[in-house]
Amino acid sequence: MSRNSTAAETSVEERNPEACPVVEAVEQIGSQWRLLVLHDLQDGEKRFNEIKRSTGANSRTLSRVLDDLGETGLVSRRVEEQPIASYYSLTEKGEALCPVLEDIERWATEWIDDT
Numbered sequence: 001m002s003r004n005s006t007a008a009e010t011s012v013e014e015r016n017p018e019a020c021p022v023v024e025a026v027e028q029i030g031s032q033w034r035l036l037v038l039h040d041l042q043d044g045e046k047r048f049n050e051i052k053r054s055t056g057a058n059s060r061t062l063s064r065v066l067d068d069l070g071e072t073g074l075v076s077r078r079v080e081e082q083p084i085a086s087y088y089s090l091t092e093k094g095e096a097l098c099p100v101l102e103d104i105e106r107w108a109t110e111w112i113d114d115t
Helices: 017-029 032-041 048-055 059-071 098-111
Strands: 075-080 085-090
Touching: 017 032, 032 048, 032 059, 032 075, 032 085, 032 098, 048 059, 048 085, 059 075
Parallel strands: none
Antiparallel strands: 075 085
């Protein structure tokens, strides 16, 4: 790194190579809406409107989040023709996050102050 380089100009890998997998994981699951949807789908397959109701997301946000989670391989989409409906569920990769989400929930319950 040159004397003129700043920490902001260096990559995470250069600053802390051990943190890279954590940073990458947070980038895939770390938004509020992604976490809400992943948490909601732990209960099993749901229709778009069911997820919308239970998370409070608007249609545009939910559609974007489900597309993002699909692209990362965490959520799958199944379409039924009669009646026309889209169903979403966790993939094997998404299900592997369930224990992690439960641990985060336990940690938050114990350590995050409500004040």
